[in-house]
Amino acid sequence: EVQLVQSGAEVKKPGESLKISCKGSGYSFTSYWIGWVRQMPGKGLEWMGIIYPGDSDTRYSPSFQGQVTISADKSISTAYLQWSSLKASDTAMYYCARHRDSGSTRPFDIWGQGTMVTVSS
């Protein structure tokens, strides 16, 4: 079964760093782009960026460029989303998702279960 399993919920303070993960299984992890999507409480979906684990080619939304870092470790089939200094406005559910097939111009067909990040002093 193809699946993406995300790391658990996090509660952090403003200014702290954080790295959340997304582990793929049941398919060739290096052959499919993986992306991250933010959903703030009660709000819609926001596309953050994507990475191709095969060569770490990464693309960011202008809204998130410089605010987060997307990376992947193909040896353990895991993608990451990282913050160096969290803000309260980073409080949201974060989903990872896989492209429908091995192309860069594709929708997401497989989604992780989501990781809730809460940033509060």
Place this chain on the structure above:
Amino acid sequence: DIQMTQSPSTLSASVGDRVTITCRASQSISSWLAWYQQKPGKAPKLLIYLASSLESGVPSRFSGSGSGTEFTLTISSLQPDDFATYYCQQYNSYSRTFGQGTKVEIK
């Protein structure tokens, strides 16, 4: 960024109704459009890709149409399981964007 605008934001309908949701792009995206369904507390689910191709396992009462800048998602006969929020997404440009969502509520 290409802006995606959905209408309506909320839609009240009854079981058995035909429902249509519209998504407009701020510039042409050819047919690089997907539709997703999201239920509360769950991850989104892909329904339609390439504007009109039905994802495997999705009921045939869902259909998509359009190209360029105007697209529609139609549910031919609304079922109880279809009450959810629907999002369009363009994947034409380097930076992909979602519409703001359309919540389909029980009338």
